[in-house]
Amino acid sequence: VDADRLERTRAVFGDPNDFPSSPLYRRLADYVATDDDLLALAAQGRPGQYPSILLFGAVHLLLLHHYPDDPLAAFYPTVAGASAHLPDHRAGPALRAFCLAHQDEILAITRTRLVQTSQVQRAIAIRIALAAIADEVIGPLQFIEVGCSVGLNLRFDRYGYRLGGVSFGDRDSPVQVDAELVGSEPAPDLDRLPVIADIRGVDLNPLDPLDRDVREWLTALVWPENADQRQLLERALGVAADTPRVVVRGDAIEALPALAAILPPSSARFVFHSATRMHVPHERRAAFDAAVLSLGDSGPLWWASVEGAAKTDPRPAGGRPGAALRLRRPDGGRSILAIVEPHLRWVELLSTR
Numbered sequence: 001v002d003a004d005r006l007e008r009t010r011a012v013f014g015d016p017n018d019f020p021s022s023p024l025y026r027r028l029a030d031y032v033a034t035d036d037d038l039l040a041l042a043a044q045g046r047p048g049q050y051p052s053i054l055l056f057g058a059v060h061l062l063l064l065h066h067y068p069d070d071p072l073a074a075f076y077p078t079v080a081g082a083s084a085h086l087p088d089h090r091a092g093p094a095l096r097a098f099c100l101a102h103q104d105e106i107l108a109i110t111r112t113r114l115v116q117t118s119q120v121q122r123a124i125a126i127r128i129a130l131a132a133i134a135d136e137v138i139g140p141l142q143f144i145e146v147g148c149s150v151g152l153n154l155r156f157d158r159y160g161y162r163l164g165g166v167s168f169g170d171r172d173s174p175v176q177v178d179a180e181l182v183g184s185e186p187a188p189d190l191d192r193l194p195v196i197a198d199i200r201g202v203d204l205n206p207l208d209p210l211d212r213d214v215r216e217w218l219t220a221l222v223w224p225e226n227a228d229q230r231q232l233l234e235r236a237l238g239v240a241a242d243t244p245r246v247v248v249r250g251d252a253i254e255a256l257p258a259l260a261a262i263l264p265p266s267s268a269r270f271v272f273h274s275a276t277r278m279h280v281p282h283e284r285r286a287a288f289d290a291a292v293l294s295l296g297d298s299g300p301l302w303w304a305s306v307e308g309a310a311k312t313d314p315r316p317a318g319g320r321p322g323a324a325l326r327l328r329r330p331d332g333g334r335s336i337l338a339i340v341e342p343h344l345r346w347v348e349l350l351s352t353r
């Protein structure tokens with residue numbers, strides 16, 4: 001691994017804003033950032049794949065299914081249950097020992113798998129963006145999600161939602177997404193959506209919700225403390241298995257222009273992606289953006305995304321750190337609709353007045 005890549009990997013593990021809901025992963029990430037052997041291991045994943053999420057997912061998968069008695073597993077509530085140790089100074093060295101002992105097995109995972117974490121909770125970002133444009137869209141909307149993984153966000157119309165204590169969507173759905181509302185803006189009406197014509201997904205590697213191997217990998221990608229997300233994932237996989245949706249296999253850079261060519265001319269279209277562009281290698285991101293914009297070649301395009309912090313935080317100082325829910329309208333105007341916890345556990349809507 002060259003020195004550049006090692007340092008980029010160190011910067012990722014050293015980011016203090018990562019893993020906000022996992023004290024264990026924050027502790028382990030701090031440790032990895034100081035350990036060149038572990039950084040070199042983590043740096044060998046597939047290009048663009050976020051190395052900390054990929055390494056920790058691989059380790060978690062091995063602990064869950066092959067090494068539940070390893071000393072490292074004692075820190076994982078998913079393996080050790082309620083008696084799991086709180087992360088302390090022993091966790092980092094235990095990770096190091098595990099990684100050095102099982103290096104080949106880890107590489108077999110990180111060199112072949114993608115970070116395909118599917119956060120059902122992010123569907124609420126889709127509802128917020130659709131509600132924000134409901135008055136602007138004329139005619140039925142073509143919905144496209146880029147990086148849909150196993151397609152849980154593609155079933156955004158099948159879930160119930162609570163935002164700031166107000167209920168929306170399907171109250172009888174087995175999947176109920178609940179997000180805290182932060183700040184002074186009231187919850188928008190998440191049931192006021194444009195009429196949707198078609199819902200389609202695009203992914204490098206679309207996953208089958210019925211495949212056991214897929215379910216195990218997606219479960220391993222959920223951070224160990226997040227039992228609520230694991231439960232939501234399991235339920236949403238059930239909904240996905242029962243709700244067919246069209247998914248195109250391919251790199252967005254080629255797949256989106258091809259999709260643009262088959263959309264009904266002049267039809268309104270909405271594209272969404274979350275935690276997808278961050279896994280596109282840096283040198284391909286301009287091409288990724290151009291491919292998304294090509295969807296607007298033959299009709300008005302609304303483009304919403306959740307991909308990381310805003311360059312300049314639009315809020316007064318002191319807000320919770322979070323990602324920006326961005327919107328680009330057909331006239332090219334860009335705005336930030338909300339600052340959100342990266343997994344959409346909380347939402348701070350920004351004033352549009």
Ligand SMILES: C[S@@+](CC[C@H](N)C(=O)[O-])C[C@H]1O[C@@H](n2cnc3c(N)ncnc32)[C@H](O)[C@@H]1O
Pocket residue numbers: 114115116117118119120122146147148149150153202203204205250251252253273274275276279280
């Ligand atoms: C971390 S997952 C996020 C899944 C989902 N969007 C969510 O927010 O829960 C990223 C997904 O993007 C896909 N992906 C990454 N690069 C891509 C590309 N260039 N074109 C299409 N899909 C891509 C991956 O295969 C993966 O399924």
